[in-house]
Amino acid sequence: MHVVVTAGHVDHGKSTLVRALTGTDPDRLPEEHRRGLTIELGYAWTTLPGTGEVAFVDVPGHERFVPTTLAGIGPVPVALLVVAADDPWMPQAAEHLAALDALEVSHAVVAVTRSDLADPRPAVARAGAEVARTSLAGAPVVPVSARAGAGLGELRAALIAVLDRIPGQDPDADVRLWVDRRFTVKGAGTVVTGTLPAGRVAAGRKLTHPGGTVRVRAVQSLGREVAEATGVARVALNVTGDVDGLERGTPLLTPGAWWQAGVVDVRLRAVRGAEHPPERPILHVGATAVAVHHRPLGEDGATWLARLSLDRPLPLRVGDRALLRDPGDRALWGVTVLDPAPPELRRRGAGGRRAAVLRGVDGRPDPAGEIARREVVTTSFLRRIGTPTTDPAAIGVLAGNVVVSPERADRAAADAERLVREHDGAAPLDPGVPTAALADRLCLPEPAVRALLRPPLQLRDGRVTSDQRATGLPERVEAALSALDADFAVAPFVAPTADRLRELGLDEPALAAAARAGRVLRPAPGVVLAADADQRALTELAALPQPFTTSEARAQLGTSRRAVLPLLDHLDRQRLTRRLPDDRREVRGPGG
Structure with missing residues (x-):
């Protein structure tokens, strides 16, 4: 379907011309017929050979109804500008032409009406000159007499030629339908009309507006009910739901798709x-x-x-x-x-x-430019503002739904390396920075921080560390661990007491750093064992008759319940042993 809006001065024959083209009177109000002028938006339609269905939106030409006129012109891509041969160039014709020019409407036909009442050549020349200074430049100017029927064939041919140049619209585009009429039909309820510029509406579909959500119960187009309508189209929607507040100018939208x-x-x-x-x-x-x-x-x-x-x-x-x-x-x-x-x-x-x-x-639409200017956006935001991209990773750093511009990613990566170095220098026993803390410092979402990490930075156990950081621990910690290794050489499964750890100067930060460095095994808080205690324990436990009890394991390992219980739990978690319903355990075989 094509939709054409009329424009022109009051009493220049817009409605009469639409009636001659379609056989339908677009004026529907008794007051319009009594006064002989269009007050509200009118609609009529016809079929043009080779082009198909064409709907006309007839707008008021009187200066008092300019807001109504603009409501009809706004959503429509094609115009029929009407001027009269027996009148000079009039103010409303100039204002309507200016409105079309402001909206950059470029597809139009100019009809010089009443050409049977006066020589149309002066009006044709004036209209052509006025149009030439606007976005409608090049529009054909056709003399016509709606009452006598002269020139209607030429006007239809001009319309067909213009309409055939209109590019098709995307039927899968997001819907934005501006309501231009609302009324109530007995037995059906609320009905709204408007020009659908793109996308599709169908029965059962939900649309949102500032006052809530409505469901489309039925769709009509050109006076008949249809399963769905795709833009460009004139549609009437029977809607239910949050209908309060629906009025001229209310937008009906694809949910969640618009900013x-x-x-x-x-x-x-x-x-x-x-x-x-x-x-x-x-x-x-x-x-x-x-x-x-x-x-x-x-x-x-x-x-x-x-x-x-x-x-x-x-x-x-x-x-x-x-x-x-x-x-x-x-x-x-x-x-x-x-x-x-x-x-x-x-x-x-x-x-x-x-x-x-x-x-x-x-x-x-310029997705790359939007990402560069905003630096951090979501792909859903780009769609909502009208700049969607099918390949965001090609123009930025993609992390889930977040896109970071290349320039921002470069700066953030350099800042992250600096922050990690500063942290490691100030806290040698606490290497790396939690990703959440780093994201907060960089003012970026946490997924984006993980995506932009580059060598020497890497992610380990939820912390960003540098692989260039010295792997050794401070000398005092190394000395304490050497003494602890001597203890483990004698009794690898005996956990040192809190007094022994305090004597060696191994506080919580030092032990945490030693565990991260793989120098000790900490199966539970307060329990420290040799780094390879789990593997050595597995060998010992495999020598027991299977399954075995906790007491048998403690005796085999020569340790206390304080150490053996968390060690056995650790082996269970590592799927090296299997705990049975009677609390006995067995060593898992290959493949577990």
Whole structure:
């Protein structure tokens, strides 16, 4: 399906032309028929040969209904600009054209209506000249008379040619449907309508909005119920759930897929009226409008860089097109979203520095640039702001869902090596730094720290150590361990007493360092044995009749219950022995 929005001055025949093209009257309100003008958004549709179904969104042309007009124009990629042959170039035609230009709509047809009432050539020339200065440049200009039927064939051909150039949309894209109407149908409940620009909606699917979650009960497109609809399409959704707060401008979204932007950095382009926006303009995006605070950041050629603080968050992505409007003098500016989640500006001169960064951003999705600027992001965040990447590891250091820029990873790796060296120098008996502590010092997630470790750093038992660190222990500890080795040579399975350890100067840090260095075995707190006591014990225990009791093991090893119990538990944990239900044990054979 294709969706086309009308635009043009009031009473220039937009609705009449849509009725002539589709056979359906887009004006649906009695007041619209009584007054002869469009007040609300109207809809009609037809089928064009070779192109398929085409839906028309008919917008009001009166200046009093500009917000409604912009709600209809916002989500639609193709325009039908209507001007009358028997009228001069009118203010609303100029404003609608400026709005289309601000949104950078480039696919359009211009219809010069009432060509049976006046020579259309002056209007054709004027419309062509006006359009040539905008994003619609090159749009065909077709004289037509809706009432007489003249030129309708040529207009349909022009529409077909334009629509055939429209690129297809991704049916698997995330849904962002701006509601433009809400009403209640007896027996069905709440129904909302809107233009689906991409993605798909289907019965049973859940969508979120600022007020909660709704479930789609049924989908209609072009007046008939369908199993699903894919963008671009006009759709009506029968929804249930959190329907309070659903109104024009409410976005219905794929759950969890969109960043809710309260502050955005943008590029502005003046298209009508004043050069610079006021401090409190209105932002129009999709079918919604929200007041914003405008903070200029700096110039960039013929455009301006600015920060907009929204009165309420909206789901925005990099590259979104919108427009700013001064409600006082009707000036318009085109908006391109550069960053929907910008950093805070805290220090003096921060605005100028931010402008320098944004001058290199053009609004096209750039995952590598986003990772480089933000340094640490998640892949889900990149998707939510509109810059997904299929291969994050190719443009950064990937750790689970976290991506670290190469530059940040290089700095963090150097800082990690320095911190580990400093720690080892200050605490020789406590080598290495716990990864959680190192992550805190580096201001990085712990998985990212583990992923960026490079030689000489390595991860051992939850601590980051350096393989260049001297493997020897301090001399006083070495001397104490030598004395302890002499004790073990006589009785390898006898644990020294606390008094003996104190006499040798082996406190808890020294013993922990000795255990990490593999110089002693500590099967339990307070129990110290020779480093190879477990292997030697296994040989001794294998000589016993199997299975054996704890008392038999203690006698075979010539040690006390204080030592043999934790030693046997250690052998069980190492799967060298097997504890039986009657508390006897047996030595496991090869393969255990």
